[in-house]
Amino acid sequence: MSTRTRRPARPARPPRKDPVRLLAFEALRAVDERDAYANLVLPPLLRTARERGELDGRDAALATELVYGTLRRQGTYDAVVAACVDRPLREVDPPVLDVLALGAHQLLGTRIPTHAAVSATVELARLVLGDGRARFVNAVLRRIAAEDLEGWLDRVAPPYEEDPEEHLAVRHAHPRWIVSALWDALGGGSAGMEELLEADNERPRVTLVARPGRSTPGELLTGDAEPGRWSPYAVRLAEGGEPGALDAVRDGRAGVQDEGSQLVALALANAPLDGPDRRWLDGCAGPGGKAGLLAALAAERGASLTAAEKQHHRARLVARTLAGNPGPYQVVAADGTRPPWRPGTFDRVLVDVPCSGLGALRRRPEARWRRRPEDLEAFAPLQRGLLTEALRAVRPGGVVGYATCSPHLAETRAVVDDVRRRVPGTEPVDARPLLPGVPHLGDGPDVQLWPHLHGTDAMYLALLRRTE
Secondary structure (H helix, E strand, O other), X not given: OOOOOOOOOOOOOOOOOOHHHHHHHHHHHHHHXXXXXXXXXXXXXXXXXXXXXXXXXXXXHHHHHHHHHHHHOHHHHHHXXXXXXXXXXXXXXXXXXXXXHHHHHHHHHOOOOHHXXXXXXXXXXXXXXXXXXXXXHHHHHHHHOOOOXXXXXXXXXXXXXXXXXXXXXXXXXXXXXXXXXXXHHHOOOOOOHHHHHHHXXXXXXXXXXXOOOOOOHXXXXXXXXXXXXXXOOEEEOOOOOOHHHOHHHHOOOEEEOOHHHHHHHHHXXXXXXXXXXXXXXXXXXXXXXXXXXXXXXXXXXXXXXXXXXXXXHHHHHHHHHHXXXXXXXXXXXXXXXXXXXXXXXXXXXXXXXXXXXXXXXOOOOOHHHHOOHHHHHHHHHHHHHHHHHHHHHEEEEEEEEEEEOOOOHHHOHHHHHHHHHHOOOEEEEOOHHHOOOOOOOOOOOOEEOOHHHHOOOOOEXXXXXXXX
């Protein structure tokens, strides 16, 4: 009886290392494991990879798209993945989910060919997860590839007529509670909701501010940059533009600042006063964007700015931003709810209070999945305390600006109305005329900016004059 000699099994081919997808995976893991923000994690990863010669500019752009696109659409991709696995997502290891989401975005959210998206993601899975789990990833991605995005949305999102909030939440990748809150802030009805949610899913262009007396917009208009839509000091860089390449930004004479934030500072600076206009206060100054613009505007009028920030490391950032300002200023590490200054000290006061950040979801896409409704309850006492002390800090005839990067009614009008009931002797100032040329500002006297209407973050501003 003859025996056949069995050939030894061929050793498995080692996985190919794809620097782009490996970097994107590392960024997603940092966001998940350390509660980091992509806009802080990604730049140093890209810089290191460039220094090693692993990425060129085109690769860096793809890595950036993979990270931000995956984070923005995470809720939608989770629903798709859940339909393709035989267990609850909570039973799937988080690194596996990150790889699957990264693959889902390539298949459903980019123009990468299906074969390339699947094979590259499976190679990544072999590298970071091992061959066993890579086979699971391969099977799931092939199921996902059977439909395009519209086909999957038709399957995983409930019909609008049955559950409009959940339909919009799944289709536009926002948690349901945020959809509900944004709907309330828009004033009810469906008008504008889809446009707003889609605007949250678009990566915004970088906007610069030319600090008056230190720089001009013309100095920043290089290449394909263009003037801002509303602020006379704003310049929008072309997609992929690098702020650090500009001398004015490196020197601190200009900076990165959303146009909505610029409008808030300008409105406060231009609000009519009764009496002198010599002392200004930024009561929540860190990390220094609005303080930089306010200090420059104050200097043009011979006024001084006090920039207060509770956290010492953020106060140092403010001091760095204000360095070189042509007029007088001071930076103090102080708690705005227990201020060191005497009541009635200032003529103009801005408090841009800590908040949920729901107005900047397009810039920090991971925040929508990280925030919870109960977070608003934690912010509420601080927001009320800061506004209360700001009203005490301003003299009679002076003006306070209450600003927040959130459209949630619990962080905007509810705070202002509650504090006005507690602190007598205030009257609202109509902010709309102080934003000339800006449309869709509502019935006033406060204003709410929107990404889909104004191309800005969803900044809120209420102006209050102290009457006694």
